[in-house]
Amino acid sequence: MTDDTDTHADTDTGIDTDGGTDTGEPTGTDVVPGSGVRHFLDVDDLSRDELHDVLTRATELKERQQRGKLHRLLEGDSLGMIFEKPSTRTRVSFETGMTQLGGHAVFLGPDDIHLGHGEPVKDTARALSRYVDLAMARTFDHSDVEELAEYATVPVINGLTDDAHPCQTLADLLTIRERFENFDVSVAWVGDGNNVCQSFVLGAAMTDIDLTVATPGGYGVADEVLDRAAELGGTPETTHDPEAAVDGSDIVYTDVWISMGQEEKRATKLEDFDGFQITPELLGDRHLMHCLPAHRGEEVTDAALESENAVVWDQAGNRLHAQKGLMTFLSGV
Known part of the structure; x- marks a missing residue:
């Protein structure tokens, strides 16, 4: 990348800096559960190399944001955000991050969706996959995000469960690596x-x-x-x-x-x-x-x-950049 243009792929991460996500791969409506969609339910869903790739992407996207360089890598994509537990940082960082990447985030709070109540989690996963390109869920029971991932045909991200908070770990590792x-x-x-x-x-x-x-x-x-x-x-x-x-x-x-x-x-x-x-x-x-x-x-x-x-404020700020790195990775751009 250069300071003059962000219109070609980065040689280290393969990020397509010109935006757009048409990779020739099937979309969420074309695939079936278990067909190779990548999910992020805990940190070890990534390999060591993939973890470093996500962190490198986060660093590069953070630098672009600080330079005022557009990086609309998920132009036209939508993120469905399921919240059983409220959170300032999780909602704002994901919603802002998706906007900065050129996409759109849809908030689904407890009054909008009753995960596992009214309809099975697997039905929510299947239906949501027909509308969005990525899904993030912040729930109590870890089994709920596991079931979402089992039946979704788009990447599912764990925004927090009672057992794990992997997006926080990405921000933690980014903060540590900067120092x-x-x-x-x-x-x-x-x-x-x-x-x-x-x-x-x-x-x-x-x-x-x-x-x-x-x-x-x-x-x-x-x-x-x-x-x-x-x-x-x-x-x-x-x-x-x-x-x-x-x-x-x-x-x-x-x-x-x-x-x-x-x-x-x-x-x-x-x-x-x-x-x-x-x-x-x-x-x-x-x-x-x-x-x-x-x-x-x-x-x-x-x-x-x-x-x-x-360093807690830098740590909080890095939620934005780490999650942007993650979403581009899961989206294959």
Whole structure:
């Protein structure tokens, strides 16, 4: 690419910078379930090389956006967005990203679609595939996005489930790569071994990030996820000691202790997570990451989040660019 024109394919990623998505491949209305459509339900749906390709695409598209260069690579395409759980960052980043790529996003909230209620998930998948070129779903049950992907004839993207948040991991890895070349970095996760943590564990394994996960007893990463991480290249070190976890780390990463739908567990979790709050003292001179929104005064103090060490706003901004890289990859442009 050059600064003067963005009208030819990039030699590294093969992105068609002139826009348009006619690759000669069948559209969603021409194919049947299981015929080779790529989905993104968790980070390890990509190979290592594909993950780096998506991140490289994200970097290039971010640079073009910052230079004011048009990159309407998905001209005329539509993204269907299914939301069982509300989210500021997920909706705005996907909708804005699709607009910047020349496409259109359709929001389907809880009042517009009752996933699995009224009609089976598989019927929603089949019908939606006749209208849109990509689908993104943010749901409670991971099985719902799995069923969407099983029956959809267009790529399905997991915008978040109770088990995984792979789009957040893409943004996390992009943020880390912008600061640490070749992912030569040590990261300490301090808090709940939740969906964000579990996808990050997989992403860290695929990029050879040195990761330590500190959780209270009973809140660790699922054994099934640790097994997958081992198959991908390595499992994180685990501990119940936050201070031991951050020792020698470059980045401290945390997330909320009480996720959406867990409000009835609030009192218990606040007690269980005593000592796991990220304070300026625990953070030291390390970078702070958080997927947001943050519960200030719980998993992180206001002082830590407002410090110069926090990279959370760059992290949030990179959701836009990482997802654009992902959507162009899944669309084959």
